[in-house]
Amino acid sequence: MASHQPAGQPAPDATRRSERSRRAIYDAALALVAEVGYPRTTIEGIASRAGVGKQTIYRWWSSKADVLLEAFLDLSDRAAEEARTADQPAYAIPDTGDLAADLKYVLRATVDELHDPTFEAPSRALAAEGIVNEELGRRFVATLLEPQLQLYVDRLRSAQAAGDVRADIDPRIALELFVSPLAQRWLQYTAPITYDYTDTLVDYALYGLAPR
Template sequence: MANKTAPDASRRSERSRRAILDAALELVGELGYPKLTIEAIAARAGVGKQTIYRWWPSKAAVLLDAFAPDEDAEAVGGHELPDTGDLEADLKLVLRATVDEMNSPKYDLPARALTAEGVVDPELGAAFVSRLLEPQLQLYVTRLRAAQEAGQVAPDIDPRIALELLVGPIAHRWLLRTLPLSHEHADAVVEMTLRGLTPR
């Protein structure tokens, strides 16, 4: 009689986990966050509710895991900060890509849901910042420090404050929907910011 290989529980678990995360992203896009439920995620993923609650305490926690990159990911929204030696061109490239990402429903809906939920759930908010935002911001710090070493940014500039001058206006427009996000706006933000950062 042929030997039967025992089912691989870890592979089955990973398949279920991936199905749950994919279902959460699909449903938040279709239904919006207020109508997203654990029951709906379980039904879409083909698992029991108890399977979800075994791994996550809430729908927000599921959505965060679905939306967040791997903990060791080096990319910012899927794109690393380039260093061609031309700081203005590099920053424009990255901010334009960021605008494209923020204008995409695949990013916009989950990110807005997590941002809003993070206001009322401090633990989730802290996880959202540490897993998604902070790694991205640190890449700007690294790039700006390299520009300082190359003499393209004044030595007394604090890179952490400088990066806020770059990403703050983009985040403000996205969050409040005051005006459209565009490449032209991103370019203007870079140009105005660099006027204040470059050595006199």
């Protein structure tokens, strides 16, 4: 016998239910990585924390790395949307006409993000896992890093057009002068990352080491 929905009772919204489950899984994955670290985070632990069956997770993702990557992408998207809603600039490089000031501004914002536990734990976990998991590493770079690096490329090309950077410079290589040292210091804990440090990276990159 076919079941009937009670009069006046709306039919269950499977889409909304799935979205609630997906959001709970994102939050659980990010929380567990921050609390116990990536190696001790498991699909079972994420499922228990999210209040769903682990088969629900396996229906959408094939591994905990996939869950974490998508959760972190969602976290980044939400942060950008909140910034837009609050009428604050999302992650972007301004073009004020002062290249050094613009680069220092965005690198200081990067320092703040890298010190934010909400972003630091999943960022570090994905970066470390990407070294041993080649497929995850490629996806991490393509979906998270490359769009941000392209912002530097665009700003350096704008500086080239304004005559502030030599025309023969390859912006994609040039950006590594200040981005790569910051990433290495952060990943290896070799020393604190500070505003003074990133400001100095910009000065060294733009003005060189020779006496002026």
